[in-house]
Amino acid sequence: MDSSTLILQPLHRGAEADLFLSQLPPWKVVVKRRVRKAYRHEKLDASIRKERTIRESSAIRDGKIAGARLPSILGLDIERSTIIMTFIDGLLARNILDGMSNARRLALLEELGRQVGFLHSAGITHGDLTTSNIILPADEKPFMVDFGMARKSTDHEDHGSDLHLLQRSLIATHALDAASSLRRVAKGYREVVGEEMAKSSLRKAAEIARRGRYFAIR
Amino acid sequence: MKQDPRLVPTFFLGIESTAHTFGASMIDDQGTIITNVNSTYRPPTGIGIHPRKAAEHHNEVSSSVIEKALQGVGERVSPDAVCYSAGPGLGPCLRIGATISRALALYLDKPLVPVHHGVAHLDLAMAAGRSHDPLAVLVSGGHTAMAVHLNKRWRIYGETEDITLGNLLDMFAREAKLPSPGGVAVESKAKEGQTLLALPYTVKGNDVAYSGLLTAAIRLLKEGKSLPDICFSIQEVSFAMLSEAVERSLVQTRKKEVLLAGGVAANQRLREMIQLVAEDHGATFHPVPIEYSGDCGAQIACSGRLAFESGVTVPVPESFVNPRWRLDEIEVPWIPRP
Numbered sequence: 001m002d003s004s005t006l007i008l009q010p011l012h013r014g015a016e017a018d019l020f021l022s023q024l025p026p027w028k029v030v031v032k033r034r035v036r037k038a039y040r041h042e043k044l045d046a047s048i049r050k051e052r053t054i055r056e057s058s059a060i061r062d063g064k065i066a067g068a069r070l071p072s073i074l075g076l077d078i079e080r081s082t083i084i085m086t087f088i089d090g091l092l093a094r095n096i097l098d099g100m101s102n103a104r105r106l107a108l109l110e111e112l113g114r115q116v117g118f119l120h121s122a123g124i125t126h127g128d129l130t131t132s133n134i135i136l137p138a139d140e141k142p143f144m145v146d147f148g149m150a151r152k153s154t155d156h157e158d159h160g161s162d163l164h165l166l167q168r169s170l171i172a173t174h175a176l177d178a179a180s181s182l183r184r185v186a187k188g189y190r191e192v193v194g195e196e197m198a199k200s201s202l203r204k205a206a207e208i209a210r211r212g213r214y215f216a217i218r
Numbered sequence: 219m220k221q222d223p224r225l226v227p228t229f230f231l232g233i234e235s236t237a238h239t240f241g242a243s244m245i246d247d248q249g250t251i252i253t254n255v256n257s258t259y260r261p262p263t264g265i266g267i268h269p270r271k272a273a274e275h276h277n278e279v280s281s282s283v284i285e286k287a288l289q290g291v292g293e294r295v296s297p298d299a300v301c302y303s304a305g306p307g308l309g310p311c312l313r314i315g316a317t318i319s320r321a322l323a324l325y326l327d328k329p330l331v332p333v334h335h336g337v338a339h340l341d342l343a344m345a346a347g348r349s350h351d352p353l354a355v356l357v358s359g360g361h362t363a364m365a366v367h368l369n370k371r372w373r374i375y376g377e378t379e380d381i382t383l384g385n386l387l388d389m390f391a392r393e394a395k396l397p398s399p400g401g402v403a404v405e406s407k408a409k410e411g412q413t414l415l416a417l418p419y420t421v422k423g424n425d426v427a428y429s430g431l432l433t434a435a436i437r438l439l440k441e442g443k444s445l446p447d448i449c450f451s452i453q454e455v456s457f458a459m460l461s462e463a464v465e466r467s468l469v470q471t472r473k474k475e476v477l478l479a480g481g482v483a484a485n486q487r488l489r490e491m492i493q494l495v496a497e498d499h500g501a502t503f504h505p506v507p508i509e510y511s512g513d514c515g516a517q518i519a520c521s522g523r524l525a526f527e528s529g530v531t532v533p534v535p536e537s538f539v540n541p542r543w544r545l546d547e548i549e550v551p552w553i554p555r556p
Binding site: 014015016037038039040041043044045048127128149165 | 414419422423454455457458461462465466468469470490491492494495498
């Protein structure tokens, strides 16, 4: 798919990619373009951008098939390392979590647990699961976005790391109580992946937190 | 407010003794470096630093290095505080520096100041590069980390999950029978290389991992690939990994300065890449001057002065060395700088 003819409106500039808004009637779309990095050797740069574009789009596709709420991939322009996907209209969990009532927040955490469960049961790790990568539409049913660091994995270590990152972001960015938040995330997660897998993922998450490599930013 | 000059130390002696370098430096209370004398242990080609051999070297050169540092540019000056590198580093080396510093502090009857080697790298780089509140990138044999200052401490935003960038270059140089220091040898060989060979590129979030890259590079060497090409590829891939992690940290922290410090910061290609990342995000680039990139006494004196002025001293009986002292385990209330 040739994305060069789309009219792009800048939406966000990330570390790795630029996000644009565009129209692909009848859809309002997000165009995610991995840009050439001047610091990187041209050949290395090209292979990294291509590989990640493919990896990200297939992670989203597989996750969606497994039942997770994710944007739909509408097009892939590998030549321009660009993914075109549906625009999710909503607010970042990061910006509204603190203003939510306890009951609504806990319901959201449980639903997030379920969503992560769908990914993991499909053998996908998100890799960068923070509240900045979760969008809440008006119905408050969360969408996970930005699969730039996602990979195929059935390793408990990777599953644990997703849960740990989510927990760290709840504690560090939102100063939520660690035990009660994780309990609700775990409840939803367990519902989807089953007792056995939930147990080993959660155990890994606790182990990663103890390694002390990751820091709660105070 | 002007203080009684008799109560204000005028000169700080810094003793560096964490790994291959024994150094002594005198700075004044404005932070001006008056002397900076260093002697570096060079292991035979193909062999790494043996901690005991390095410690023996330090023991042998210590008195002449310190003597030269005290002689100053003209007249001999006596320090008002003795600052020593208390860690992290090689145990035997740290103990030599600490023992000498304790003896000096007792003999001169002056306070003893323990200094964290990594913090010291950053302090001198910040002073020399006029940086105030940076995203600090510390790359050496002992560290590969990105940190920002928050609430009295350096907070680590990303780091290596296994070996450091300095380890990677040194260990490869050793395998390739390149002379020590390995980083310099790899950089000079890389200039002749042109072809980018495939090496594993591992970035996880803001963290990097280099051990797989080292194994693959050694395999290329055994397969008989051109050494300049391998060196070129090691630099391109490992530095690009670091640059990506720096870029991610920079976007997250929104800092407006990027500081590059540590022995590997002397590498021109790495400086070029980190500068591109900084400028691309509207941040200014503050590389450590080449002469202060490697371990040296001036780093310890510089950081020791700031620590002393914040009230950090240790009584000789309680003084310590800590070979495994994390960058974020120490309070650095003197940052950010005005």
